[in-house]
Amino acid sequence: MPRTVYFLNGPNANLYGLDSSGTYGSESFASIEARCQRHAAELGLQLDFRQSNHEGVLVDWIQEARLHADAVIINAAGLTYSSVPILDALLAFDGPIIEAHMSNIWKRERFRHHSYVSKAATGVIAGLGALGYRLALAAVAELLLEEKP
């Protein structure tokens, strides 16, 4: 039975590849998802990849993950730095949690240097673009194996 991973993306992630600053690379969000889906299949994971611009929707999905997912990967995007509700929902989740960012948030503005998500995360990956997303999948595959061989 494949293990299920919720990969939750926050506000504006749907614009990756379209933003002229180049901060998030040139690959579209749909293409990033497609590559993650292929990688998850290779790792034997069932991937549920979602994006919302709304904090409450993300909280609902994290709560849903308690019942339906073995691991959560989350890029809460701009909500990373402000959302206590997302932190509280993540703290109520039992399995591995990987915080992922496309950009190296520590190289950027100071307001991006404090993450509420990190307080609940098993590990953090940042600065590697969409490669980091695939590394996050590889990390949860390993962590789930360690948890329940």
Ligand code: DHK
């Ligand atoms: C994505 C965003 O949309 C920003 O708000 C964050 C994160 C960084 C990322 O690098 O993926 O500050």
